[in-house]
Amino acid sequence: MQDPHTQSPDYWLANSDVVFTEAEVTQALDRMAHALHERLAGQSILLLCVMRGGLYLAGQLMQRLQLPARLDYLQANRYHGTSGSDIVWAKAPEFDLAGQTVVVLDDILDEGITLAEVVRHCQQAGAKQVLTAVLTDKDNGLTKPLKADVVGLTVPNRYVFGCGMDVYGWWRNLPEIRALRVA
Ligand SMILES: O=P(O)(O)OC[C@H]1O[C@H](OP(=O)(O)OP(=O)(O)O)[C@H](O)[C@@H]1O
Numbered sequence: 573m574q575d576p577h578t579q580s581p582d583y584w585l586a587n588s589d590v591v592f593t594e595a596e597v598t599q600a601l602d603r604m605a606h607a608l609h610e611r612l613a614g615q616s617i618l619l620l621c622v623m624r625g626g627l628y629l630a631g632q633l634m635q636r637l638q639l640p641a642r643l644d645y646l647q648a649n650r651y652h653g654t655s656g657s658d659i660v661w662a663k664a665p666e667f668d669l670a671g672q673t674v675v676v677l678d679d680i681l682d683e684g685i686t687l688a689e690v691v692r693h694c695q696q697a698g699a700k701q702v703l704t705a706v707l708t709d710k711d712n713g714l715t716k717p718l719k720a721d722v723v724g725l726t727v728p729n730r731y732v733f734g735c736g737m738d739v740y741g742w743w744r745n746l747p748e749i750r751a752l753r754v755a
């Protein structure tokens with residue numbers, strides 16, 4: 573089989589199925605904004621985008637949130653080493669999180685390792701409240717270290733991409749969510 577890193581972007585479209593259309597994603601984003609308004613009415617918030625996958629959700633949600641918000645970002649990547657999975661911090665938030673209401677935004681809760689580590693970081697930095705919002709939660713049957721406070725869509729236990737999520741670096745910009753076909 574060809575090295576997946578060298579496949580053309582079109583290969584991934586041809587070998588995947590739409591699991592949520594653009595219209596369904598739009599509805600999910602509206603529901604997420606509504607849920608955040610209910611939880612955060614009257615508060616000022618710090619949106620914390622988990623790069624790079626959280627960028628799409630952050631951009632979409634920012635347009636929908638009528639709350640005094642500031643924006644920061646971090647990059648904490650999964651590293652699958654020989655002795656299990658770990659997180660490598662490439663970029664910590666710049667804002668002082670002490671006393672802040674932080675809303676962490678990410679594209680997917682898969683095993684939950686990344687989000688659990690980001691929440692731990694925010695709490696350790698003294699955040700007053702930490703809420704998590706993910707566009708997708710993977711239905712993989714695992715006992716995850718945390719549940720997200722706000723979830724847009726539940727995706728099947730397949731590799732998904734689009735709306736911030738990549739497949740070998742491609743298609744984070746797709747306005748729909750697709751799942752790779754299992755060979
Ligand atoms: O729930 P988990 O099993 O921890 O996986 C979810 C994380 O994995 C992806 O990030 P990745 O490290 O691939 O970086 P990316 O955001 O640049 O795609 C995704 O954006 C989530 O942050």
Ligand code: HPA
Nearest residue numbers: 682730731732733737738
């Ligand atoms: O299914 C996925 N798709 C994209 N990125 C991911 N990061 C963890 N799981 C996934």
